[in-house]
Amino acid sequence: MSFNSSHHLDRWDKSGSHVAVVGGGLAGLASAVWLAERGHRVTLVEKAGRLGGRTFSFEVTGVDGLVDNGQHLFAGCYDALLKYVETIGSAAGLRWDAPPLAIRTGPDRLLTAQGPAWLPSWSRRVLGPSWLAWPPIPLRDKPAALRTWLYLAAAVARPSDRLDEMTVDRWFRKIGVPESLRRLTLDQFVIGLLNEKPDRVSAFTFVQALRFLGGRALAGNPRAADAVWPRISLHELFVAPAERFLAEHGGEIHTGAKVVDVVVRDERTTGIELADGRVIDCDAAVLTLPPWALTSLLDRGALGGYEFFSPVRKIEASPISSVYLWLDRPLRMQRLAENLRDTTIEWVFDTSGMHGTDDAAEHCYSLAVSASWDVVHLRGTEFVSAAVASLHQHYPESRDAQVLRTKVIHQPAATFSAQPGFESQRLPQKTPIPGLFLAGDWTRTELPSTMESAADSALRAVRAVTGYLTESRARKEGP
């Protein structure tokens, strides 16, 4: 697999500078790994007792192996994330699949991007999604649907800043998107891509995400739209190999260590302060905290005096709710992930199928709701009932299945919520404090709240740190 050249990191001649990375989610892990790869001494500091941030795994009584905090879907255009798994040596833990476009409108009706099986395979990729251009909606809505695609194409070609002043819902109404098309594809596409409802999310962020996907496809990656599923747990894919990599490259990891302040002396970053009063000295620091955690540093420490950080306070979170169901028999799914219509549950993921354990006596499915404002408050039993009812509606065979075990996971702060104005709240990786850098899915990338945005932000931060340390060293050494 080749990667976009803008993601290429130059080799660093080992200066042995010490960099502190705060936060052990994907952005922190990737920053630490790539900095260590370049020969820096890295100390990774994480508040929780484990690494992984919003991509983590845990044990469930009676279940072999680890269970993830939620389904995490990659796309073939996730260049930075794919680079990360290649660096830490876990790329074999990924399973490539056809594009994740599989909409189930009823028990016997699945619209996919694969096309009917009787088509020759070379033409299935092209003809498969052709129903998108001529969707199964009432004839009277088809001209408006065609107009919608043209509007979208024009907006993607030249995104206007003014789109960040309105929600997707308002924009769709303004350009006359037919309700039937919204119900069939577009609204769910927005929710799936941005983890936010169309009446809350910025139209600009939507267009920018489409532009990113299209751009990477046009850049020559024929698999840009393909789904990439983890065949092992997120811990085995992202965390354990990174721990090994850092150990082999002289890195140090502190978990259960909350950072409360950044030490700034002589107008440059010289350390980070932990909640127990200890200070870790460093030549540069990368903060990879989500916005809702960064605000506590603004409230108490050196950063509060800088206007630069204040937009962070406006960024809100958006929830994801999911439930794992272990059944005594498989569902008749045609794809590893199917997107349901007119039910509480939006996604059914065949977890056993992804992990290659689908011949086991138990079959595990992850049922998820993105931007789960309507269900995040439900008690476990209520949510399980709604999930089972959704299965009964779309997979009649599930009515005879026995539910062996369940695990409900409500995550109120799963992603950032890109509301109108969000683009001006996204901060760049380089801050006005020399030696202090930011990373994290919410920092300035062209992506929604995704693992790719976290990894991409890490690449940008690592490049900025490297530039800063090179300059500092040149200044110290003199002409």
Ligand SMILES: Cc1cc2nc3c(=O)[nH]c(=O)nc-3n(C[C@H](O)[C@H](O)[C@H](O)COP(=O)(O)OP(=O)(O)OC[C@H]3O[C@@H](n4cnc5c(N)ncnc54)[C@H](O)[C@@H]3O)c2cc1C
């Ligand atoms: C259920 C769910 C499903 C998702 N599905 C997908 C998907 O299908 N595809 C996709 O691309 N993305 C998905 N995402 C989004 C993706 O997981 C996130 O965008 C990404 O993991 C964010 O990584 P991050 O490193 O920026 O932030 P985080 O993972 O939040 O990492 C920040 C870390 O900083 C630590 N921290 C906070 N404060 C301090 C402090 N004071 N001192 C030290 N450490 C601190 C936190 O404990 C945390 O470990 C999903 C997220 C969830 C929750």
